[in-house]
Amino acid sequence: MSVSVAQGPAFSPERKAFRYDTERKAFRYDTERKAFRCDTERKAFRCDTERKAFRYDTERKAFRYDTERKAFRCDTERKAFRYDTKAATTRKRLACANGGALHPANPAPMSSPADPAAYSKDRPFPAKLTENRLLNRPGSAKETRHFVVDLRGSGLRYKAGDSLGVFSSNRREEVDELLQRLGATGSESVSPVQLKLPAPISLREALTDRLALAKPTRKIVETLAAKATAPEDKAKLAGLLAPDSKDVLTGFLEQREFVDLLAEFPSAKLAPQEFIDHLRKLMPRLYSIASSGRKFPSDVHLTVAVVRYETNHRQRVGVCSSFLADRAQIGMTPVPVFVSDSHFGPPEDGAKDCIMIGPGTGIAPFRAFVQDRAMTGATGRNWLFFGDQKRGTDFLYEDEWQQYLATGQLTRLDTAFSRDQLLKVYVQDRMREQAKDLWPWLQGGAHFYVCGDAKRMAKDVDTALHDIISAQGGMTHEQAADYVKQMKKDKRYQRDVY
Secondary structure (H helix, E strand, O other), rough: OOOOOOOOOOHHHHHHOOOOEEEOOOOEOOOOHHOEEEOOOOOOEEOOHOOOOOOOEOOOEEEOOOOOHHOOOOOOOEEEEEEOOOOOOOOOOOOOOHOOOOOOOOOOOOHHHHHOOOOOOOOOEEEEEEEEEEEOOOOOOOEEEEEEOOOOOOOOOOOOOOEEEEEEOHHHHHHHHHHHHHHOOOEEEEEOOHHHOOEEEHHHHHHHHHHEOOOOOOOHHHHHHHHOHHHHHHHHHHHHOHHHHHHHHHHHHOOOHHHHHHHHHHOOOOOOHHOOOOEOOOOEEEEEEEEOOOOOOEEEEEEOOOOEEOOOOOOOHHHHHHHHHHOOOOOOOOOOEEEOOOOOOOOOOOOEEEEEEEHHHHHHHHHHHHHHHHHHOOOOOEEEEEEEEOOOOOOOOOHHHHHHHHHHHEEEEEEEEEEOOOOOOOHHHHHOOOOHHHHHHHOOOOOEEEOOOOOHHHHHHHHHHHHHHHHHHHHOOOHHHHHHHHHHHHHOOOEOOO
16 A cells, blocks of 8 residues: 655644654654654555554555554555454544644545445435425415425435435527527536536526526616617616616516526627626535435435416526426436435434424424334424415325324424414424423423524524523513524524425
């Protein structure tokens, strides 16, 4: 096994530490430190034998830990570093002299075709959909869909609480209209600077798969103003860019996408490269995974609200949600995905109770939580708060929750359907109603989770939580705030909001 030493600045000899030995022509530790140095006989780095740590194994001819340390060593069959399977715990620090510590970078595992690390955000896996079904019943004002993504062959693994990143593409009709208004065929070569590509790509590919077509900025208006030739276009653009028209411009752009601007100011002719320089990179969309990897190791389930709306007399869609709902054909269309690791997850201790607040699609990770805890035989109780518009049409996964209640895997279920009565009721209202029962759960060490809308719901739930702790615990607002801070430090209060 060969060993290479990266070139770089050596430590100062005055510090009596890691430095360059001019005689040996190799990095070593100062001998007075009795630590990491060069073994002139083996011609390789080893640790001082007295420390019984990282050293050169003369028989295996590879770096390993002393067997007494029962830690990181070389596996001769795999020809790679690995941890000793007999070790009760993994040592993450290598001891140095004088009570110091050496923190080596975590070695990357050897890559192989089956290695899960082979697929990532930079190299997404081309998955396929195996299921696309509507969760809402007829009469609902919403379109929430359940998708199943096939991960077979990817080597990807996920845990409850993780997210799935999905790369989508823009609608063909939008791309075609942009090309038409640019007077382009789509075969023109462009180099989007924001993508940092090694070579040019076609304009059609850039507009279809690489760049976002929404959210124009002031910059494109300035470019159009400089290019416009028709008097009416010039006048309108100048008015939008006037110093006292900032609010007008903001409102104008909020109602429009890039294709609208090309349609409204036809005398402003832009070259393909000039146009795409104003577009942002098309980013992946992260969806909270709605399944447990223990129960569905080769599939990922998603709960997605399909976004459809109208602005400036045009029908708009959410790029990724409509891609999954409308354009990704079951078993055929590649859906580039990657797993995004998350801090959000059920308690490691299965005996701990869980309180889960998940209105709308915020229910997704909690479906995964309950599945996961059922698979592991967790003994802790599960209490779910769910909300949506109408019970008759928007009770997502109702049959599953009723089944979990019947089997005892879900201890309590409180719902808030805002449109089923004159006064709207939300999950935070249900929390306040159940304050006397919630407080004993919190006192007993229950973990508190929130998933969903960050702008209003999560803030309102947080306020309700503080109020419940203050009222039920007989605390001042300051003491309640300290209680919640401690919950966060103990990882008993986690949020996945967006």
